[in-house]
Amino acid sequence: MVSLVKDYTNTVHSVLPGAKIIPCRGYINNKEYSKAKAPLGAYKDKPSLTSVEIDRHLEKGGWIGAVIAQNHIVIDIDNSIAASYLNRLLKGERVKFHLIKTPNGMQFIFKAETPENQKIKMISKWFTSIGIVIDTRVGTTNSLIVFPTENTKNRFISKIEDELDELPDYLRPIWNTATTKQYEFPIPLINGSRNQSIFDLGSNSKRYGMAPDKLIDQSLHLVYKYFMDDKEDFSVQELRKTIASINEFNLVNSVRTTYENIEHHQKTYSLTDLGNAKRLIDQYGDKIKYSHKQESWLLWDGSRWAYDFQERVLLFAQTISNEIRKDAMNIDDEKKQKAMFKFANDTENLARLKAMVNTARFQSEIVVDMDQLDKDPYLFNLSNGTFNLRTGRLQEHKKTDLISKKSNVNFDPSTKCEVWDKFLNKIMGEDRSMIDYLKRIIGYSLTGDTSEQKFFFLYGGGRNGKSTFLEVINHIIGEYADTTPMNTFIQQKQEGISNDIAGLKGSRFVTAQETEKGRQFAESKIKQLTGGGKIKARFLHKEFFEYNPQFKIVIAGNHKPIVKETKEAIWNRIRLIPFAIRIEDHERDPHLKEKLISEASGILNWIIEGCADWLENGLQCPTSVTSATENYREDMDVVKKFLDDCITFNPLAKEAFKNIHATYNAWAQENGEYEMSSKALGGNLKERGFKAKTIVGQRHYEGLTVRNDVYQSLMNSQHNNRTLVKQKTNYQLST
Incomplete structure (x- = not known):
């Protein structure tokens, strides 16, 4: 590091010969870094500060700026990692440059005397042919840089050469990042x-930057040499093949944004909330999205589009005032410049920040529909990449996948899960x-x-491992898993798909636990949720919306909820999985859950294997599950129990339906079963093939009759006597 000296005039001129020195605000009556970099007023027609003026200004806490000298250019990189790799490249190629370390990155200073370099304007966030994103400060537009002094923390001169080299071709800006926001x-x-990555850089340089093949070839060789830390299994020959394929790249739809027409691409913004909103989108449009149906911002966090419940989008908005100040520095008209600086200050007020953000919501570039999020059912997002369940491969996180969920587990194909295997053997009886x-x-x-x-x-009864099983799976599936109250799937007085279901959009594994004795499944809702079609739901006090469920429903309980329907439509869906093993006290491990979660990557591999098996062979229901489900179905067939207990079948018999109905409800009361309406019971009998016939104005059923002994028994029961007597009118047994 080069030490700072008190003679700032000579220091500035050693870096930028003949540069004008101007006062910047610094921390004079100011505590904000973005404002500290702004010049104090117009400076175009004012002389350079003297050494005495510089010292006085610094004593007050101010900073100084250096207006870029003619025939010089500053390449400003705000990414410290990318800047360090470029520094390594330039040193390796023996390029001579001055270097200033900044709080966020580095500034590289070169000569700019050739006609090609003289054409470069002051721009922000453009790609170079080596993939580095740069800002430029040039001597042809009175642009400036903050110059390091003892007042500028983490900003210092790192290297000064005796002479400078011309800006290399591969560091010229060739296309605007706004042209390829997702790249x-x-x-x-x-x-x-x-x-x-190499192919994408080369083809984008050719398509958007109109870079010649020679420059692309040179640049990609530099990328290979300096930006690829691990060259194992990637030879120079493979690089050359990739470059050859880039050279064949079709340029029919190329977008030309070079310096011959850069003036047409340099944006201007109105000093309004809409202008600020457009700045926000141009600056961060690849990192922010807005969903109107969910009334929520989503921010790209490097691995997924995360819902912004804490209004962090305002942090992005807070940086826009500094972009306005940067533009103001290039305005020659002092009156307009002052107005622009004032607008930058006003923009930092909370009301203006919120107005900027609220206005941006309606710009089509960042609007995302709910149906676009998490759309690909075979992409599963993890901490270290996105796993493609169809190909069995881990991919990079991509903004264009529009994924909003993630599991915090890493994919590591080498990990095992021995404790998990033992646990499963125990709870499933091997x-x-x-x-x-x-x-x-x-x-x-x-x-x-x-x-x-x-x-x-x-x-199954308690202490059989089903809760631990679900808790571990929920942990591994992460944000794709959700829990919901059992009431979501239990019959309610007012049935509907609403707030609880609205929150399950995008979930893939939904669990509910603790069934209560005597409660009934919400059968129509379950059929709708598992039917594969769209459902309509809404959040509290919000509008209804539709979505296609992606979730699988898994409930766990000690009691079997009632299923009244006997049709295949419901029973084809239900799979009862028995957990019949009880874990005794001496077998319990109080730390088992923690041990299992420590094997998360290994258990993930186990699950991925299961997915591959399902994709190839389907679910393949075992005999024990088929038998348990059939037994459950028989237990739930209350009408069959009634028919077995109370009815005699005789092809010549006819029974008045009101007698059958009265007997059923009395029998149901006696046996703790649920009563049925006449419509429900009649429909059930019809499903079983019994035919109704009207005789003397009353509905009768053919082929069955109520047993006399059952009738007498129910008549003698004090609990049911009131019901039968009330309905005994015209009760006639047919023979």
Whole structure:
């Protein structure tokens, strides 16, 4: 590091010969970094500060700026990692430049005497052919830089050469990042995507920057040499093949944004909330989105589009005032410049920040529809990438995938899960078919596919491992998993799909626990939620919206909820999975859950294997689950029990339906079963093939009759006597 000296005039001129020195605000009556960089008033027609004036200004806490001298250019990089890699490249190529370290990155100073370099204007956030994103400060537009002094923390001169080299071709700006908002070039290159990253950079340089093949070839060789830390399995020959494929790239739809027409691309903004909103989008449009249906901002956090519940979008908005000040520095008209600085200050008021953000919501570039989010059912987002469940490969996080959820587990194909395997063997009684079935169910649940149309019920008494099983799976599936109250799936007086279901959009694995005795499943809702079609829901006090559920429903309980419907439409969906093993006190491990979660990456591999098995072979329900579900169905067939207990079948018999109905309800009271309306009971009998016939104005059923002994028994029952007597009118047994 070069030490700072008190003679700032000579120091400035050693870096930028002949540069004008001007006063910047610094921390004079100011505590904000963005305002500190602004010049104190217009400076175009004013002389350079003297050494005495500089000292006095610094003593007050001010900063100084250096107006870029003619035939010089400053390349400003706000990314410290990218800047350090460029520094390494330039040193390796023996390029002579001055270097200033800044709080966010570095500034590289070169000569700019050639006609090509003289054409470069002051711009912000443009790509170079080596993938570095730069800002420029040039000597042809009175642009300036803050010059390091003892007042500028973390800003210092790092290197001064005796003479400077011309700005290299590969550091010229060639296309605006606003042209390719979703594109980012990784520095350093990431294993697994090195070839694709090099191809994308070269083809974008050719398409958007109109870079000649020779420059692309030179630049990509430099990228390979200095930006690729790990060259294992990536030879120079492979690089040359990639460059050859870029040279064949079709330029029919190229977008030309070079310096011959840069003036037409340099944006101006009105000093209004709309102008600020457009600045916000141009600056951060690749990192912010807004959903009107959910009335929420989403911010790109590097791995997914996260919902902005804390209004962090305002932090982006707070930087716009500094962009306005940068533009103001290039205005020659002092009156207009003052107006622009005032507007920059006003922009920092909370009311103006919120107005900027609220106005930006209606700009089409950042609006995202709910249906666009998490749309691909076979992408599962993880901490270290996005796993493609169809290909079985880990991909880079991509903004264009529009994923809003993530599991915080890393994919590591080498990890195992020995404790998990022992746990499953224990709770499933070493039944391999049951373990494999659970594996396929959870693998299927990683996807947003609901084509199986199933509803899984983990059934068994307490202390059998089902809660631990679900808690561990929920942890691994992460934000794709959700829990909901059991009442979501239990019949209510006023049934509807509303707030609880609205919150499950995008979820893939939904659990509910603790069934209560005597409660009934909300059968029509379950059929709708597992049917594969759109459902309508809304959040409290919000408008209704529709979405396609991606979630699989898994409930766990000690009691079997009532299922009144006997049709296949519901029973084809339900799968009862018995948890019959009880974990005794001496077998319990109080730290088991923590041990299992420590194997999260290994369990993820187990789940991914289950997904692959399901994709190839389907769920393959084992015999024990089929039998348990059939037994559940028989237990729920109350009408069959009634017919067995109370009815004699005789093809010549006819029974008045009101007698059948009265007997059923009396029998139901006696046996603790649910009563049925005449419509429900009649429909059930019809489904079973019994035919109704009207005789003397009354409906009768053919082929059955109420047993006399049952009738007499129910008549003698004190509990049911009132019901039968009340309905005994015209009660006639047919023979």
